[in-house]
Amino acid sequence: MNSNEAIINPIRSDRSPDPGSLVILVSSRKDMTALCSLLQVKLDRSFDFMMSRIYTSASENHHFSVVGPMVGAPYAAILFENLIAWGARNFIFFGLCGAISPNVQIGDIILPAGSFIQEGTSLHYGKETGEISFCSGNILSKLKAACEEENLAFQEGLAVTTDAVFRETRELITAYQEKNALGIEMELSALYTIGNYRGVEVGAVLAVSDELSTFQWQPGFGEDYFKKQCKAVQRTISKICLTLQPMI
Numbered sequence: 241m242n243s244n245e246a247i248i249n250p251i252r253s254d255r256s257p258d259p260g261s262l263v264i265l266v267s268s269r270k271d272m273t274a275l276c277s278l279l280q281v282k283l284d285r286s287f288d289f290m291m292s293r294i295y296t297s298a299s300e301n302h303h304f305s306v307v308g309p310m311v312g313a314p315y316a317a318i319l320f321e322n323l324i325a326w327g328a329r330n331f332i333f334f335g336l337c338g339a340i341s342p343n344v345q346i347g348d349i350i351l352p353a354g355s356f357i358q359e360g361t362s363l364h365y366g367k368e369t370g371e372i373s374f375c376s377g378n379i380l381s382k383l384k385a386a387c388e389e390e391n392l393a394f395q396e397g398l399a400v401t402t403d404a405v406f407r408e409t410r411e412l413i414t415a416y417q418e419k420n421a422l423g424i425e426m427e428l429s430a431l432y433t434i435g436n437y438r439g440v441e442v443g444a445v446l447a448v449s450d451e452l453s454t455f456q457w458q459p460g461f462g463e464d465y466f467k468k469q470c471k472a473v474q475r476t477i478s479k480i481c482l483t484l485q486p487m488i
Contacts, residue, residue, distance in 0.1 A: 250325035257287050257296055259305040259328040264477055265316070266308035267335040267427060271470055275334070276306050278478040290319060297481075304481050313359040313403060313430035320431060324438050332379060333431055333444040334477060337399060337423035339451040340413050344422050346460030347469045349392060350446040351383055355399040355429035356421060358412070362433040372398065373432035379443025382480060387445075390476045397422040399446065401429035410455045423448060445473050 266272040272293075281295040295306040307323065310316045320331070339345060354374040357367055367373065380396075387394050400416045402408065402424060416424070428444055435442035447470050451458040460466045 250321045252326050256322075256326045257294055257305075258303075259294065259296060259307075259323050259326050260303035261328060262304040262330045262332070262481065263323050263328045264304065264306045264481065265310065265320070265331055265333040265431070266306060267310055267333075267425075268470075269309040271334060271474060272306060272308040274471070275474050275477060278474055279306065279481055281306060289322075290315070292319060310427065312426050313361040313401060316427040317361045317430050317434055320434055321438075324434075324440055329440050330379065331431070331435065331440065331442045332383065332477060332480065333428065333442065334473060335425050335427055335444060335446050336449040337425035337446040338408070338457075339422070339448045340400065340417055340424050340453050341397075341420070341422045342417075342453045344395065344448055344451075344453070346448055346451055346458070346463055347465040348448045349387070349394040349469060349473060350399065350422050350448065351380060351387070351394050351396045352399040352422070352428060352444050352446060353380060353396055355401045355425075355432060356416060356419065357429045357433070358400055358402040359426070359430055360403055361430040365433050365437045367433050373429040373436065375432055375443045376435065376441035379441050383443050383445060383476075386476045386480050390472065390479065392472050392476055394445075395422060399428055400424040402426060408452060413452055413455065417453070424452065445477065447473055 276295050281297050286293050286295045354372040357371050398421045400421045449461050
């Protein structure tokens with residue numbers, strides 16, 4: 241037996257829901273609820289999933305799921321591993337981030353091609369702190385095309401993923417500003433790492449909810465522009481689910 245082989249593995253049982261090939265992972269409960277409403281996902285097709293919910297759509301032409309909310313790399317990894325075991329192969333993560341680049345502001349949209357690892361989950365999948373985990377080029381290209389069709393402006397670049405929201409220090413922000421990172425959040429690099437490890441495709445959209453680039457925290461969760469941009473992302477992801485999903 242391989243000494244590096246896991247003792248506990250995710251499995252599919254007779255009671256496991258069928259998530260479909262495409263799963264939308266959502267960090268915010270508010271965004272998850274709004275997305276389900278846009279997609280007209282029926283509540284009677286939802287199930288408890290750890291501390292979250294999985295909403296499934298099994299129409300004749302579109303079979304996908306919406307899963308959330310989720311906060312933090314370890315918890316996101318638990319959900320993600322199970323969804324892979326249940327048969328999902330394509331994932332889009334919709335999350336929030338803090339701006340660390342002075343060129344990024346509240347309400348901006350980021351399509352992160354990769355994320356620097358400052359979380360601990362990726363280390364258990366063969367990665368090291370400070371490495372970059374990269375997304376699926378296929379999913380990224382579909383997200384870019386969908387944003388362009390919706391006239392939703394975005395920046396493409398790198399993020400940073402941390403476990404400790406209250407340890408985003410001046411030293412940490414300065415270090416990743418020098419590496420041209422755009423934003424900081426809590427799930428992404430683990431999702432990319434596990435996606436590559438398991439051979440599934442993962443991409444992401446991040447909405448900038450606050451700013452840290454000046455080393456003073458500026459929250460923007462209640463700003464009208466931020467809310468407007470989140471709605472635009474919801475519409476864009478809905479379009480992927482309902483029009484591009486069969487092509488993934």
